[in-house]
Amino acid sequence: MQSDVDPRSLIGRKVFDRDGVRIGTVDEVYLDDATGEPGWAAVRTGLFSRDALVPLQPSRADGEGLHVPYERTLIRNAPDIGAGRHLSPEQELRLYRHYGLAIPSAEGGSGESAGSSGSGEPGGSGEPGEPNG
Incomplete structure (x- = not known):
């Protein structure tokens, strides 16, 4: 993902899987401790579901939202890390x-x-x- 993207600008954006299907919304962005660059996005995949973390590299952001190169099922089955805490x-x-x-x-x-x-x-x-x- 572009390194000049402000992580705060990703919060609230729609997230689309590799097939272009909307899978959720960005709740949080996790920054790499060493570089300060955005590394992971916590994606809310449903009203009552937990956030799933998705890598921001090699994802891309545009005016439509955040496009991730992964299938919806893979994202939903990501390890439950407990969004909102330090990784x-x-x-x-x-x-x-x-x-x-x-x-x-x-x-x-x-x-x-x-x-x-x-x-x-x-x-x-x-x-x-x-x-x-």
Whole structure:
């Protein structure tokens, strides 16, 4: 996602899955502790459902909303982290694995390639995020 996007401008935006179907609204944006860049968005997927965290990279924002390259089912089945709290490295590792993303190394580059099992193990080198909302 563009790094010049103000995280506060994402809050309240509609979120669309990879097929262009609206799946919810951005409730919060989590910033990377090391860089201060937006890293994750908490998406409210329904009136009585919990927020699901989705990576903002490689998502894109435009005038219509936030477009994420994931299926609705994958997003709804994301690990329940409890939106509104600081992400621990273990929680972020679980999310990286769930979405099949490369896990960043402590030096900022890409580390091991993550699977899509959704059941991360404690430990890892992902930087935790702080909610901004």
